Amino acid sequence: MKNPFNHDTPPADTPLVNVQVDGVWRQFPKGLNAVEVARRVGKFIPHYCYHPKLSIVGNCRMCLIEIGSPKMDAERKPVMGPDNHPEINWIPRPQIGCATQISEGMALRTESPLVDECRKGVMEFLLINHPLDCPICDQAGECKLQEYSVQYGTAGSRFVEEKVKKPKRVDIGANIVLDDERCIMCSRCIRFSKETVDDDVLGFTQRGSHTTLAVHPGKRLDNNYSLNTVDICPVGALTSKDFRFQMRVWFLKETKSVCTGCATGCNTLVGSREQTVYRLTPRENEAVNSLWMCDQGRLGFHYIHGPDRLKQPLVRLGQERVLTPWAEIIPQLAARLREFQPGQIAIIASGRLTNEEAYLLREVRQALGGEAVLTDLVPRAGEADGILRSADLNPNSHGVALFGLSRQGKALEEIRQGIEAGRIQALLVLHEDLVKNAGWPEATLEKLKLLATQTLLKSATTERADFILPGASFAEKRGSLINDAGRLQRLNQAISVQGMAMDDWQILLQLKAALGGGNGLHTIEEVFKAMAEATPAFAGLSLSRIGDLGIELKPATASV
Amino acid sequence: MSAPNTVVPPPAPEISAAAAFPEGAQGHHELPAFPSGFDAQADELVTHYPVSKRSASLPLLHLWQETFGYISPAGIEWIAGKLELQPINILELVTFYPMFREHPIGRIQIKVCRTLSCALAGSYALCDHFQKKCGTAEPDAHGIATSPDKKYSVEFVECIASCGTAPVIMIDDDFHENVTTARADELLAKYTA
Numbered sequence: 001m002k003n004p005f006n007h008d009t010p011p012a013d014t015p016l017v018n019v020q021v022d023g024v025w026r027q028f029p030k031g032l033n034a035v036e037v038a039r040r041v042g043k044f045i046p047h048y049c050y051h052p053k054l055s056i057v058g059n060c061r062m063c064l065i066e067i068g069s070p071k072m073d074a075e076r077k078p079v080m081g082p083d084n085h086p087e088i089n090w091i092p093r094p095q096i097g098c099a100t101q102i103s104e105g106m107a108l109r110t111e112s113p114l115v116d117e118c119r120k121g122v123m124e125f126l127l128i129n130h131p132l133d134c135p136i137c138d139q140a141g142e143c144k145l146q147e148y149s150v151q152y153g154t155a156g157s158r159f160v161e162e163k164v165k166k167p168k169r170v171d172i173g174a175n176i177v178l179d180d181e182r183c184i185m186c187s188r189c190i191r192f193s194k195e196t197v198d199d200d201v202l203g204f205t206q207r208g209s210h211t212t213l214a215v216h217p218g219k220r221l222d223n224n225y226s227l228n229t230v231d232i233c234p235v236g237a238l239t240s241k242d243f244r245f246q247m248r249v250w251f252l253k254e255t256k257s258v259c260t261g262c263a264t265g266c267n268t269l270v271g272s273r274e275q276t277v278y279r280l281t282p283r284e285n286e287a288v289n290s291l292w293m294c295d296q297g298r299l300g301f302h303y304i305h306g307p308d309r310l311k312q313p314l315v316r317l318g319q320e321r322v323l324t325p326w327a328e329i330i331p332q333l334a335a336r337l338r339e340f341q342p343g344q345i346a347i348i349a350s351g352r353l354t355n356e357e358a359y360l361l362r363e364v365r366q367a368l369g370g371e372a373v374l375t376d377l378v379p380r381a382g383e384a385d386g387i388l389r390s391a392d393l394n395p396n397s398h399g400v401a402l403f404g405l406s407r408q409g410k411a412l413e414e415i416r417q418g419i420e421a422g423r424i425q426a427l428l429v430l431h432e433d434l435v436k437n438a439g440w441p442e443a444t445l446e447k448l449k450l451l452a453t454q455t456l457l458k459s460a461t462t463e464r465a466d467f468i469l470p471g472a473s474f475a476e477k478r479g480s481l482i483n484d485a486g487r488l489q490r491l492n493q494a495i496s497v498q499g500m501a502m503d504d505w506q507i508l509l510q511l512k513a514a515l516g517g518g519n520g521l522h523t524i525e526e527v528f529k530a531m532a533e534a535t536p537a538f539a540g541l542s543l544s545r546i547g548d549l550g551i552e553l554k555p556a557t558a559s560v
Numbered sequence: 561m562s563a564p565n566t567v568v569p570p571p572a573p574e575i576s577a578a579a580a581f582p583e584g585a586q587g588h589h590e591l592p593a594f595p596s597g598f599d600a601q602a603d604e605l606v607t608h609y610p611v612s613k614r615s616a617s618l619p620l621l622h623l624w625q626e627t628f629g630y631i632s633p634a635g636i637e638w639i640a641g642k643l644e645l646q647p648i649n650i651l652e653l654v655t656f657y658p659m660f661r662e663h664p665i666g667r668i669q670i671k672v673c674r675t676l677s678c679a680l681a682g683s684y685a686l687c688d689h690f691q692k693k694c695g696t697a698e699p700d701a702h703g704i705a706t707s708p709d710k711k712y713s714v715e716f717v718e719c720i721a722s723c724g725t726a727p728v729i730m731i732d733d734d735f736h737e738n739v740t741t742a743r744a745d746e747l748l749a750k751y752t753a
Contacts, residue, residue, distance in 0.1 A: 167580035180580075203648035205655040215577050216648035217633060 034097035050098035070105035123153035139236030173221035261297030265483030311499025334514035342369020351394020354479025367516030433459035489550035666713030
């Protein structure tokens with residue numbers, strides 16, 4: 001992800017300059033702005049409009065600090081003090097930190113009576129026309145206006161006049177609602193839409209005491225990245241139609257995960273409470289998605305709790321579906337599978353499997369007859385948008401290919417014809433609906449003597465399945481994925497597996513044990529370890545070593 | 561035990577963007593017929609700003625308003641297209657500057673100064689007189705009173721820099737000093753003729 005601006009990460013070869021921050025001299029890359037300088041020494045300069053990935057406009061005035069420059073003598077040489085650092089001439093009025101780029105000998109005061117007073121003043125101005133409807137505002141709990149009020153504002157207000165009235169509950173896009181009275185006119189959303197997504201539809205109209213954030217008449221904020229404006233909105237002016245009024249944010253548990261909507265693998269936080277996922281938000285990873293994610297990925301989780309979710313292991317008996325405990329269904333399936341010769345069995349793997357699942361599936365295939373069992377996955381082609389979306393909509397095509405389970409869809413037709421001709425009589429399908437996603441006629445599936453599927457949602461394939469093994473969604477499992485750039489990243493478990501469904505690796509492990517005996521693997525860590533030992537690409541790695549930001553695999557091993 | 565898991569649909573937003581931001585949403589969306597040379601005149605104005613075309617926004621808005629009387633949504637889009645900008649960039653300017661109008665006003669535009677000297681010299685009474693004579697309706701949100709036949713519009717303006725000869729007015733682009741009610745009637749007759 002290329003950002004138009006990276007104020008927080010100057011090029012590595014930027015020369016260093018000496019700058020005094022709150023009395024202490026240190027070195028920083030030249031040209032860094034004062035907000036970032038302070039951040040690097042653990043000081044926080046509050047700000048609303050400044051964002052490290054957007055252009056700097058300096059309109060919120062919250063980052064006012066004191067700035068000084070070296071005192072110069074008659075020959076324009078800095079006057080050195082007893083500490084061998086230049087003496088400082090302080091500018092007698094505050095300056096905004098975001099638009100102050102440091103140079104040699106500069107000095108900053110991020111804490112001083114003047115700075116405190118400035119922050120109080122700015123807070124008072126910002127709150128004058130703010131509706132203060134925090135109890136019903138979705139931003140409450142993650143609102144900068146709230147946070148800075150507590151930290152830098154005053155409890156009381158001197159304002160006794162009428163507040164300005166502006167449009168509220170405005171439908172400005174498919175996913176976004178705007179409350180103009182809450183807006184503090186920081187313009188982050190305007191700049192994000194224009195600079196990062198090149199969709200310049202937002203702007204300020206009626207500039208003055210009625211400044212109004214508006215979408216151009218007849219246009220909509222409908223781009224696929226619109227919900228990032230909700231993330232960067234420091235207040236509750238822009239809210240997500242999908243998330244608003246669903247859950248107070250302070251109740252959400254945030255689990256570090258990865259988006260499975262395409263092969264980019266944007267780093268995410270899964271916001272859940274008890275056993276329900278309420279939202280996905282992007283998590284910073286400069287090597288992948290920076291601070292952003294697309295709306296499609298962000299909103300693509302509702303199926304976890306949808307009406308089509310399969311939560312019971314089922315066996316078909318005639319026209320009936322019989323709930324069959326895991327301890328029985330796995331041996332039953334293994335017994336049925338053993339009725340067939342390797343050439344009579346085929347497996348449809350999935351680009352949605354984790355590496356661990358793919359490894360175990362390969363073990364299952366080994367127990368069924370190895371490569372004689374035709375195996376492929378269903379490719380999902382999308383359109384790359386040049387921002388974050390990948391043309392590959394499977395989150396782990398690379399990983400599944402690494403275990404020899406993918407022929408990029410080239411064997412699908414062979415498998416289908418094999419079924420039509422009666423050569424292939426048993427099919428194990430993982431996380432795919434062959435009717436919808438591979439375009440197979442339903443009649444093909446009717447020809448099978450055994451159809452077993454391990455998946456999440458009801459589909460034409462599950463309708464015809466003899467065995468339904470309900471698996472786990474991305475929010476319910478741990479495991480690793482390889483994105484389209486060859487980066488190994490981790491899913492973490494946010495909620496329990498729904499109903500009687502079971503984590504996919506456990507299903508595969510049990511099936512493998514039922515077919516070919518156990519192998520002493522009991523935890524996902526052990527599965528990863530066994531997988532790493534058998535796979536050169538993962539040599540020396542463990543699930544914990546992948547870390548929250550993932551690891552770039554060596555290109556030679558990553559591109560299969 | 562499984563969680564209820566029903567995702568309650570969020571309440572539908574109550575206001576569409578068009579209703580919330582009426583400015584610019586009304587008016588003509590079709591381009592008017594351009595007088596000959598209009599396009600060339602616009603292109604010539606753009607050449608005054610070789611560094612950034614965007615700087616030609618205000619000159620083009622003035623040209624548009626002088627030519628067509630007000631700035632329609634079609635005008636905003638045309639100017640944005642000419643300068644390779646998005647329409648919102650132009651709408652921001654139109655809604656900021658009080659001199660840009662988004663709605664048509666009267667053909668004869670009477671501007672009465674109400675700053676100190678003129679106010680002391682009776683500009684409020686003068687403005688009332690003009691409004692009565694022209695039969696204008698109540699002033700709109702921007703303070704412009706227009707007659708129903710769209711012949712006249714009367715408005716107050718701030719100082720037009722001739723305090724020594726108060727009260728002063730402008731009719732279209734012409735400046736008139738020491739305007740008494742009698743003089744006002746004369747002027748109206750002259751402009752109406």
